[in-house]
Amino acid sequence: MDTIESAQRRLIQCLPRIDETEFVSLDDALGRYLARAVQSQHDVPPCAVSLFDGYALVAPTPRAQVLMVAGITYAGDAPQSLPSSDVAWRIFTGAALPMGSNAVIAQESVTIQADGAIVLNETISVGAGVRRQGADTQIGQCVLSAGTRLDAAHLGLLASVGIATVEVVRLPRVALFSTGDELVAPGNALLPGKIFNANHALLRAAMVRLSIDVLDLGVLPDEPKAIKEALLRGAAQADLVLTSGGVSVGDADLVRQVVAEIGGIDTWRVFLKPGKPLAFGRIGTTPFIGLPGNPVSTFVTFFLFVRPALRHMVGADPDIDRPALRLSLAQPWAGGDRPEFVRVKRTRSIAGYAELLVFSDQNSGLLSSIAWADGVALIPADCALAAGDFVDYFPFEGWYL
Numbered sequence: 001m002d003t004i005e006s007a008q009r010r011l012i013q014c015l016p017r018i019d020e021t022e023f024v025s026l027d028d029a030l031g032r033y034l035a036r037a038v039q040s041q042h043d044v045p046p047c048a049v050s051l052f053d054g055y056a057l058v059a060p061t062p063r064a065q066v067l068m069v070a071g072i073t074y075a076g077d078a079p080q081s082l083p084s085s086d087v088a089w090r091i092f093t094g095a096a097l098p099m100g101s102n103a104v105i106a107q108e109s110v111t112i113q114a115d116g117a118i119v120l121n122e123t124i125s126v127g128a129g130v131r132r133q134g135a136d137t138q139i140g141q142c143v144l145s146a147g148t149r150l151d152a153a154h155l156g157l158l159a160s161v162g163i164a165t166v167e168v169v170r171l172p173r174v175a176l177f178s179t180g181d182e183l184v185a186p187g188n189a190l191l192p193g194k195i196f197n198a199n200h201a202l203l204r205a206a207m208v209r210l211s212i213d214v215l216d217l218g219v220l221p222d223e224p225k226a227i228k229e230a231l232l233r234g235a236a237q238a239d240l241v242l243t244s245g246g247v248s249v250g251d252a253d254l255v256r257q258v259v260a261e262i263g264g265i266d267t268w269r270v271f272l273k274p275g276k277p278l279a280f281g282r283i284g285t286t287p288f289i290g291l292p293g294n295p296v297s298t299f300v301t302f303f304l305f306v307r308p309a310l311r312h313m314v315g316a317d318p319d320i321d322r323p324a325l326r327l328s329l330a331q332p333w334a335g336g337d338r339p340e341f342v343r344v345k346r347t348r349s350i351a352g353y354a355e356l357l358v359f360s361d362q363n364s365g366l367l368s369s370i371a372w373a374d375g376v377a378l379i380p381a382d383c384a385l386a387a388g389d390f391v392d393y394f395p396f397e398g399w400y401l
Contacts, residue, residue, distance in 0.1 A: 001271040004304060004339070008320045010268070011280060011305055012312045015287055018239060020170040026155050031211035032168035033314040034148045040141045040161040043134035047079060048097040050104045051129050055088040055118055059103035059126045068117045073098065088118055097130060104129030137161055147316035149211070149401065169314040174207055175234025175241045176200065177217035179227055179255055185219060198367055199244040199298045203291075206302055209400045212310060227258045235263075235283035239313060242306065245293025259288055271381075273340040274364035275301035294364040300341050300376065303399040319401075324378070324392035330355045335383040343373035344393065356393060 002010070021035040050056065057067060067088040073080055075094035082089055082100035089098045097104070103124050110118040137143055143157055144150075150158075150166070158166060183197040184190055197219055207214050215238050217230045234241040246255035256279060259265040265281030265288065275297035279290030289309070291301045308318035330347060344356040356377055359369040375395040379385065 001269040007270045011309050012318050015309050018313050021167050023165045023167050025165050029150050032150050033316050034146050035167040035169050037142050037146050038144045040137040040143050042162050043138050044136040044160050047133050049131050050091045050095050051131050052106050053092050054104045054106040056091045056098050056101035056104050057088045058085040059124045061124045063123045065120045066117050102126050171213040173213045173238040175215040175238035177230050179220045179246045181222045183219050198295050235286035241288045244291040244298045273338040295367045296364040326390045327393045328355045328388050328390050330357045331387050333358050333385050335379040335381050339381050340379045341376040343369040344377045345374050
């Protein structure tokens, strides 16, 4: 069987990059992937400014020096000029330093005399209280690299250097559908022998969180003609076709059979629990990924394999080498015959340290365990861990980035 890392890299190598781009405003850029690196066209700040309310002056200055105040500058005012080196200038936070000055003393560090002059209550060195020109970013500096998924901090940075629109990779389009005569859409009557379709809602929501354009093909019956039509439609309109279930080797696994008929398919056995089988293939030139059908297996394999594949397709780092957090278990836990991602929740020990509480039942059909958990811990195969032993912890919040 493949290791997790080997299967991730094999899958990534099989997928093409999306080379179509578009320009969007910052208001519409949240969650999008940069197509090209962005260079700053301005120094930020554009000139030296004061770090706080106080008085600009020429340093070095000794304690107890008396200086007359020659003028005042507020944030947003054009820079002024210090008339001589033996005067101070009233200045406020973020205001441009008067030309000729090189330091700022805080207003709390002076005494104001009756004639308006100030007495310095501390010595001031060159550069004190000053945010220099270009301290944040400088003209020509690369502020964000290609492949960056834009979040709030990135958008703030782009705005700070005067950029209003950015070139981003076209949103990946993923055709998603479920098959199974047993599946019922939530909201409908649950007849005997039927189950509600949870995986479809799970996968669709996960892809929306990851800024994926979902082509929702709904639920299909176990009927080869309907499955074939949906697969061909999805392949014609999307960058990737994604399903869960129906791709094993059983007689009822029709998705696998139809994909093999109209394209090509392979099943990789991954040394992993939950989610050992992973199907990959092509319908024409469009890649196909089939995930296992149990809900927890679907959830885990989506984030372990589909997420890095989609990041690769938009030119981003697949992010499969992100270091895990190391946290201790709150209870003993025995590993099985394969490495296992167990559902856990961070809690606080009696000593005040973070530790991991393991959900009591790790059955891969229990979606309630995923809703309860805030991450998974990787338990090595064939090991017996005691309470307090450290394991690799992967918080779910990191999987949605």
